[in-house]
Structures are given as structure tokens and as C-alpha cells.
Amino acid sequence: MILKIKTKSKREIIDITEKINQILVKQEKKSGLIFLFALHTTCALTTADLDPGAEKDYLTAFEKISPQANFVHPHNPEHFPDHFLSSIIGAFLLLPFENKNLVLGTWQRVILVEFDGPREREIVVKVI
Amino acid sequence: MILKIKTKSKREIIDITEKINQILVKQEKKSGLIFLFALHTTCALTTADLDPGAEKDYLTAFEKISPQANFVHPHNPEHFPDHFLSSIIGAFLLLPFENKNLVLGTWQRVILVEFDGPREREIVVKVI
Amino acid sequence: MILKIKTKSKREIIDITEKINQILVKQEKKSGLIFLFALHTTCALTTADLDPGAEKDYLTAFEKISPQANFVHPHNPEHFPDHFLSSIIGAFLLLPFENKNLVLGTWQRVILVEFDGPREREIVVKVI
Numbered sequence: 001m002i003l004k005i006k007t008k009s010k011r012e013i014i015d016i017t018e019k020i021n022q023i024l025v026k027q028e029k030k031s032g033l034i035f036l037f038a039l040h041t042t043c044a045l046t047t048a049d050l051d052p053g054a055e056k057d058y059l060t061a062f063e064k065i066s067p068q069a070n071f072v073h074p075h076n077p078e079h080f081p082d083h084f085l086s087s088i089i090g091a092f093l094l095l096p097f098e099n100k101n102l103v104l105g106t107w108q109r110v111i112l113v114e115f116d117g118p119r120e121r122e123i124v125v126k127v128i
Numbered sequence: 129m130i131l132k133i134k135t136k137s138k139r140e141i142i143d144i145t146e147k148i149n150q151i152l153v154k155q156e157k158k159s160g161l162i163f164l165f166a167l168h169t170t171c172a173l174t175t176a177d178l179d180p181g182a183e184k185d186y187l188t189a190f191e192k193i194s195p196q197a198n199f200v201h202p203h204n205p206e207h208f209p210d211h212f213l214s215s216i217i218g219a220f221l222l223l224p225f226e227n228k229n230l231v232l233g234t235w236q237r238v239i240l241v242e243f244d245g246p247r248e249r250e251i252v253v254k255v256i
Numbered sequence: 257m258i259l260k261i262k263t264k265s266k267r268e269i270i271d272i273t274e275k276i277n278q279i280l281v282k283q284e285k286k287s288g289l290i291f292l293f294a295l296h297t298t299c300a301l302t303t304a305d306l307d308p309g310a311e312k313d314y315l316t317a318f319e320k321i322s323p324q325a326n327f328v329h330p331h332n333p334e335h336f337p338d339h340f341l342s343s344i345i346g347a348f349l350l351l352p353f354e355n356k357n358l359v360l361g362t363w364q365r366v367i368l369v370e371f372d373g374p375r376e377r378e379i380v381v382k383v384i
Contacts, residue, residue: 033163033254035289037352039361041305047219049169049211053200061212064195067320072309083305084317091303091364092350094220096165096252103252105167108219124352124359126289128256128384161291161382175347177297177339181328189340192323222348224293224380231380233295236347256384 003036003125007117011062013048013055014112017102020125024100027127031099037092037124042082042116044089045123049107058113082115089113094128131164131253135245139190141176141183142240145230148253152228155255159226165219165252170210170244172217173251177235186241210243217241222256259292259381263373267318269304269311270368273358276381280356283383287354293347293380298338298372300345301379305363314369338371345369350384 003019020034038045048058062085071080095110096103102110112121131147148162166173176186190213199208223238224231230238240249259275276290294301304314318341327336351366352359358366368377 033256035350035352037350037359039359039364041303041361041364046215047169048215051202053202054208054211057197057199057201057208058212058215060197060199061195061208064197065193065321067317069313069316069320071313071316073313074307074309077313080310080313080317083310084314087302087304087314087367088345089216090218090346094163094165094222094350096163096254103165103167105169105250108167108169111215122361126352128289161384174343175297176343179330181330182336182339185325185327185329185333185336186340186343188325188327189323189336192325193321217344218346222291222293222350224291224382231293231295233297233378236295236297239343 001125003123005112005121005123007114007119007121009117011059012114012117013058014114015050015109016112017110020110021101023125024097027100029127031097033128034095034097035126035128039122039124042086043121044086044091044113045093046089046111046113047108048111050109085115129253131251133240133249133251135242135247135249137245139187140242140245141186142242143178143237144240145238148238149229151253152225155228157255158228161256162223162225163254163256164221167250167252170214171249172214172219172241173221174217174239175236176239178237213243257381259379261368261377261379263370263375263377265373267315268370268373269314270370271306271365272368273366276366277357279381280353283356285383286356289384290351290353291382291384292349295378295380298342299377300342300347300369301349302345302367302369303364304367306365341371
């Protein structure tokens, strides 16, 4: 199936943990692994701590590590770091679930990192 | 199952290759894929070359790429890069095994990267 | 099975999407997930946008984020960032396929990032 996520800003951290749990509740399998893959080159999927303020800190940190150079990327060279950060972090996740619920650490959340929104993002979801 | 790893320092590279092989030896399946997922937001799992001195070099390099900014993270803003590096590298691995042994390159090892130890880390392990 | 990829330069972005699709066409399974794992510590696998000029931009950006320090890596300390970037990006991928063809975004390609070529790289491939 495809999970669609609407993003609202150019760069944004979106907690998709509950969306994944809502999908798991509807599955026949009670435990296993769930695979997520974003069909895009300017967003990423990963896990993160989302304490108050953490979203702002993540965006600050991504800005800090964005490489600065005279990129040749067509249309808009300044846009290239969006692709680069997406490739570094990765577009897929594999996560464990039990009792139709993600198995995560106490502070661990599943996030979509938007680098070039606002857009509607599509994530392939498969239960293994 | 849960693999528990005790770390000893604030930042540390821990070779967990043999721990994974010890788990594989006890499995019924002889070949397949093994999934690892750290239930934490300040450590990471990846593969690495561990030549003599490499652990020190990895720690030096992580220090060098740690973003510096006025983070708003509660409790201790200086601690935010630990979360950030964990999210960039990733908390999960999927690795092939044959004859109940990991299939790795000649110099390739499976590592836990500790960014905020010492702690006891928990890794979900599932054989596919 | 093992997919072999010959690289031609010290650092290089290689689009392996069609090689993966050629493998999928020969499989019995029509849809599922395909796992890729590079048996090396100085290359990486990820997904990327490969607009004209993007390969050059990726190499420029990797150069920009390479940590600079007095590494102690044996043989050649300047070589350590090759290992480091490989560990950060990751050596494995899990990708969805349908009708014996990868399911990717419009601009999304599967790439091998060579950091220390030219070499013949070996990638473990398993269909799940």
C-alpha cells in the first residue's frame, strides 16, 4: 500500500509513528517487520528523539551540515543539498512490530524529513 | 530476541560481529537475512572497517562532522548532536548470512556506535 | 547471488538501477522486496536523483563533508574518509518491486557510490 503524507514547509520534521501504527492495527499479522520506502529524492525516513524543541534542532543541524558549493544542478543549484541529505540519510526503513504496534525505544519516533516541501509524499508500506 | 550490549564510554565504537554470529549459530535457519534494530536515539548501527586505529579515527571524524549551534534541546543542548548523528547513520541493519555465519567483506565488521554512553543498549534481533 | 560492478575512478556515482531490474526479470517472484548488500567498506549503496550534472554535484558534496583530521589509519591516513562516508551512508538497501520491476519515484535511481576505486565491487542480492 501507499501511505500519503502532506508536508507544509520547505524543510520539516514529521512524526509518522502513529500513521504506521494505524496501518499495523489493520493487518492480519500480529508481529513481524514493516518496510517503508519514500518514492522521492528530496525527503528521507529515519528514527529520532522528538523532545520539545528537537524538530527545530534537527532543522538547524541539517542546515549546518548542508554542503555549500557551486553545484551545477539544473533549474536551481541551491536545491542540490536537498537531494544530497536525502541520499545520505536514506529513503527506507525496516522496523519491528509486536501486537500490531511498532517496537520502539522510549523516546524513539519514526520521522519523515522533508527537505523540499510543501508536497504530498508517497511512502510504500509492506508488512513482512 | 533482544541483544544487550554494555558500552563503557561517552562515545565508542563496538564491534558486535561475533555477538551476531553467536546468535546465528543457535538458529534453525542456515541462510537468510538477519535484522538488527537499536531501541535508542543516541546510538547507531552500521558496517565498518576496523583496522588498528580505525575506532579512534571514527570517533575523530564523528566529532568533526558534529554540527555546532545553539541547540534548544532540553536538559543539555550540547547533547543534541548525539541524537542527530544517530538519526543520520540509522538505528537498523539488515545483513545476509550463510551456514549460520554473517556474509561480510574481508575487512567488514558490524558495529554499534555509542554517542552517549556508558549505557546498556538493547538491539532487537530477528532472523528472516 | 552476487552482482559484480566494475568502477573506473577513485570516486564515482554508478547508476545500478537497470542491473537490478535485469535480475528481477529472471526471478520467479513477481513482486516483493529486493535486498542489496555491498561486501566492502569504501563504497555505499543508496537512492538518488541523477539529473544531468548530479553525479558531479554528489562528488563535490561528498568532498565538502569529508572530515579533515590527522587520522591514524594504517597505510594511508588520507584514505580514512572513504571508510567513514561508506559507514555513514550505509552498505545495504531494501527496495520494493512489482511486475519484476523496481518501484521507484519518478527521478529516483539506485546508486553505488565508489569512494576508493577503480575496483570490482561485489553486491549480495536476495529477493524476499
